[in-house]
Amino acid sequence: MSELVLDISGLEFQWSDQSPSMRVDQLSVQSGERVFLKGASGSGKSTLLSLIGGVTTASTGRLAVLGQDLQSMSAKQRDRFRADHLGLIFQQFNLIPYLTAVENVLLTGRFSKQRKITRAEALTLLKELGIANDLAEKQVTQLSIGQQQRVAAARALAGKPKLIIADEPTSALDEETRDGYLDLLFNQCHTNGATLIFVSHDRTLAPLFDREVNIADVVHWSDQKEGEQ
Numbered sequence: 145m146s147e148l149v150l151d152i153s154g155l156e157f158q159w160s161d162q163s164p165s166m167r168v169d170q171l172s173v174q175s176g177e178r179v180f181l182k183g184a185s186g187s188g189k190s191t192l193l194s195l196i197g198g199v200t201t202a203s204t205g206r207l208a209v210l211g212q213d214l215q216s217m218s219a220k221q222r223d224r225f226r227a228d229h230l231g232l233i234f235q236q237f238n239l240i241p242y243l244t245a246v247e248n249v250l251l252t253g254r255f256s257k258q259r260k261i262t263r264a265e266a267l268t269l270l271k272e273l274g275i276a277n278d279l280a281e282k283q284v285t286q287l288s289i290g291q292q293q294r295v296a297a298a299r300a301l302a303g304k305p306k307l308i309i310a311d312e313p314t315s316a317l318d319e320e321t322r323d324g325y326l327d328l329l330f331n332q333c334h335t336n337g338a339t340l341i342f343v344s345h346d347r348t349l350a351p352l353f354d355r356e357v358n359i360a361d362v363v364h365w366s367d368q369k370e371g372e373q
């Protein structure tokens with residue numbers, strides 16, 4: 145089946161009038177694919193992810209996620225779309241420090257009617273990711289970095305979103321924990337029929353994915369600033 149989960153063409157974006165402009169001529173990802181996105185620091189990986197996640201919008205071009213054109217949505221509609229359909233795993237986790245692990249996972253359901261998750265389901269998901277019930281009831285700041293990283297994954301996977309976007313989620317893990325984490329993430333994506341876009345500097349991980357995309361091949365920056373034409 146060749147359903148496109150991500151379909152970008154002729155996309156142009158600038159952080160501000162004074163910033164270089166970024167162009168993506170074409171990038172598509174098929175349903176169920178696990179894509180490894182690599183690129184040098186500052187090459188635009190996080191910028192691209194924020195466009196795909198609807199956090200920022202491009203000035204021109206097409207960007208469709210799960211068949212929905214994000215470019216034609218208002219900021220509020222994009223927020224709703226993100227909450228309903230996307231699972232985001234950030235480099236810094238973005239967990240709420242004063243909540244327990246399970247409460248952090250349950251937050252997903254607070255922002256989306258479509259992704260309702262019960263406490264029992266959240267605990268099961270955490271357990272599948274290696275966070276037993278006693279840890280799940282602890283404040284997240286009392287967990288190790290590797291455990292927090294798994295809580296962040298559980299929160300992204302809660303409610304079975306169809307697209308998971310992970311920005312360097314294994315950067316703080318030792319090799320063994322990292323490999324276990326990836327196994328769990330892949331298993332969950334497979335079970336849920338989810339597509340995975342995974343950004344990492346760790347090239348040794350690339351062979352584990354269906355496809356490797358070098359950001360330099362898809363993202364082009366122009367240094368021309370306004371007033372310099």
Ligand SMILES: Nc1ncnc2c1ncn2[C@@H]1O[C@H](COP(=O)(O)OP(=O)(O)OP(=O)(O)O)[C@@H](O)[C@H]1O
Pocket residue numbers: 159160163183184185186187188189190191192
């Ligand atoms: N919020 C922002 N406002 C203005 N410019 C930004 C912003 N975020 C990123 N940039 C600029 O966009 C360019 C690409 O940055 P981005 O963070 O996307 O790179 P990256 O490939 O994710 O880097 P890294 O691997 O270091 O995380 C950089 O020149 C950066 O300065």
